[in-house]
Amino acid sequence: MTYAVIMAGGSGTRFWPKSTKALPKQFLNLFGEKTMIQETVKRLKGHIEPENVLVVTNDNYVSIVEAQLPEVRKDHIIGEPVAKNTAPCVAAAAAIMNKLDPDSVMVVLPADHQITNREAFLDILNSAVETAKSENSLVTIGIEPNRPETGYGYICYDENSELKKDGNPVYSVKNFTEKPNREKAEEFLDSGNYLWNSGMFVWKTETVLKAFKKFLPDVFKLTEKLQASDLTQEDINQFYQACPSISIDYGIMEKAETVHVVPGEFGWNDVGSWTAVHELSEKDEYGNAIGNAKISIVDSTQNLIHTESGKLVSLVGVDNVAVVETDKAILVVNLKKAQGVKEVVEELKSNPELKDFL
Template sequence: MVYALIMAGGIGSRFWPKSRIECPKQFLTFFEKKTLLQTTIDRIRPIIPPERILVSTNADYVSLVKEQVPDLPDDNIIGEPVARNTAPCIGFASALLHHRDPDATMVVLPSDHYIRDDDAFLKDLQTCVQLTENDGHLVTIGITPTRPETGYGYIQYNDEQKVTAGDSAAYPVKTFAEKPDVQTALKFLQSGDFLWNSGMFIWKTGAILNEIKQHLPVLYHQVALFAEDLQKHNGVMRQKTLESVYTSCFSVSIDYGIMEKSGNVIVVPSHFDWSDLGSWMAIYELQSEEADQDGNILNSGNSLAVKSQNCFVDSKSQKLITLVGLQGIGVIETDDAMLICKLDNSQHVKEVYDQLKGDLHSKYR
């Protein structure tokens, strides 16, 4: 049986001031009437019903998940007591699913990505599921790069060892590369054997648990304690136990802890448009069809642009916002804060968020 884990624990600091501690990015709307979390879950509903979908999130956001996805069973929501990155998140969710179904196939998806063609995505996902049936493969989806992007990690694959699955292809992974500089990204693009790392994974729960046991033994010990507690309490996930094992873990990503070390990873090149929505620039680019003749996107009830090009305004207030003689500027306004930045520097908004400390500024986090 196929199950899904939706990872929804981040704070979305690059989307300040819209993304805040009390309601971060994944619980907000950007393009549709539905939030990013709701859209992610709706995307997989045709093949994975809510009773087989887990959501792992910060314990403070459990109520938000219940509110936004009311048909998700309560015991399918994992409330992380502390942030420990993706490896512990995946490890404990794998143990929970493995207890429920020892032959479970697990699809791991971030909650806050943008995918344009749902049908193509589901077809690729089903290809990945098929590839997990043999040899304990860890399968990931790679995105065909369209530009020398420095904001994504990369996956290099071996194009001489093609693996077929239906009418799709997959390849053994050679290396995972961290976010490169511009020159390195250009070389990756020109080589033709690199894909963007999407952060989407598919595997048997038994396979990923074996990899954690081999490469992250300290984490595996805590996962095993969690699994023992599930066994003792008839599969009931106790928050007390989760807090104990989670706080005993160190922070490590699944990429660094497992994917870069495993020799059993294969990648399926995607057939859909994708963005990890990593900055306000990404939002601007994805709304390009709504731009005026000067490339401006004015998502505001009351704004004007004069002698300005390629600017972005997002505001729900009726305050008049005017741009004069500006190029590539973003203006994002909420009830209590305003961000003005160059769109091509919007990935640095996180640094503003990190400085919101002390009595004067912490209320804006």
Template sequence: MNYALIMAGGIGSRFWPKSRIDAPKQFLSFFEDKTLLQNTIDRIRPIIPVERIIVSTNADYVDIVKEQIPDIPLENIVGEPVAKNTAPCIAFAASFIHYRDPEATMVVLPSDHFIQNEDAFLKDLELSARIAEEKNRLVTIGITPTRPETGYGYIQYNDENTISFNGDTAYPVKTFAEKPDVQTALKFLQSGDFLWNSGMFIWRTERVLEEIKKHLPVLHHQVEILHQHLSDNDGNISRDVLHSVYHSCFSVSIDYGIMEKSEDVVVVPSHFHWSDLGSWMAIYELQKDQGDEDGNILNSQNILTVKSQNCYVSSANRKLIALVGLQGIGLIETDDAMLICKLDSSQNVKEVYDKLEERDLREYR
């Protein structure tokens, strides 16, 4: 039976000032009425009911998750007492799911991605789940690159010993590559055997727990403690035990801890349009076809432009804003803060958080 883990614990620092610690990116809407988290869960409801969807988030955000997804069982919301990256998050959720169903297959999805062509997305998930179940592989979904992107990790695959079902193919993974510089990204693009790393994973819970035991034994020890606690308490997790196991493990990503070390990973090339929404530039790129004749995206009638092109302006206020002679600029204004940046530098907005801490301006974080 298929389960899903939705990872919803980040603070979205690249989307300051709209994303704040008390209301981070995944709980906000950028394109429509629904938030990114709501869209993520609605996207998979056709194949996985909400009773089998687990949301892992910061303990401070549990109430927000319950408010935004009112039909999710409260016991399906895991409130992390401290952020320890993706490997502990996935390991503890896998243990929780495995306790419920030892034969479960687990789909792991970030909460804040943008996906178009949802039918193709679900088809790719179903193919991945079939491979995980029938071939007992660790499966990830890769995105066909369209540009030499430096903001994503990459997956290199080979075309030997492939797995095919109904004309769709999964490829053995050769290497995982960290975010490259421009020249390296260009080489990846030209080689034709690299995909973007989407951060989506599919596997049997039993198999991923075996890999954690093999490659991350310290983390696996905490998983065993959690599993014993579940067995002793009818599947319920106490806050004290969750606090203990999280604080007893180290911070490590699933990519570094497991995927880069395992010899049994395959990748399914995606058939859908995807963005990780990693910066204000990504938001602009997805909306630019709806811009004015100069490529500007303006969210208010109170914004004027003169000889300005390819700018993104989002204002929560009614004040008049005029742009003159600007190209590729992002201006994002909330009630108490304003960001002005070059869109192609918007990955660096996360550094504003550090500056706010240094200057004791935590109320703006």
């Protein structure tokens, strides 16, 4: 059977002040009535039902997940006692899946991505699942690039290795590249055989466990111990405390011999900053994304306004700015430099007088 593993442990620092330590990005409704994690589970219905969804999140967020996803079994909501990147998350999920169903297929998805074309996404996902089953391969979903983006990792694939799965092309992966500089990103775009790394993976549980055994044997031993346990919170805590902090990309994907990628184009965005929220939001004729705010705008274009108080926001002669207001803080940021919000959060963490604003 196919199961979904939703990775929902992120802190969403680039979305401060809307995203906070107590309620990070994946639990916010940035684009509609449902939160991002609710949308992630919703778009799988008909392909993977909620009872076959496993959510791995921070231990502090377990109650939030239970409240937002009542259709997901409580024993399928796993609380991480400490953040150890994505490899331990996948390993823990694989141990649980293998105990539950040794023949299982895992679809590993971030909780906070936006996908606008659900049907196209599910079509690509079906091809990825079929590839994982038939090729005993680690499979990733790659996004067709439309610009030389320096904020994403890239996947280089072998153009001469094309398979067809459910009508979609599937390729062998040659290598992965972390976030490149502008010049290199332009080269990748021009080459025609590079895709953005979406961070979405599909594999048979037994296949990924074999990869852990080969490339991360210490983690694999901990996985065996976890699988043999009663899967109590204490068992999970001991597993995470003993694991190194390492990403699944670096620990497994970049080293594995049999990796395939399914290219896709389905309105994907990893929603990595307020700039992405502006891009994905409805806008007026001047490119201003207003949301529920009360506004008065004069000679201002390409702005984003998110407020909670109901106060009037007036912009005069301002372009490419985000104004985000919560009950505790106000952020004004140039949308071209929105990644810098993460630096603000780091400053707040280091200042005892400002930690309460996180």
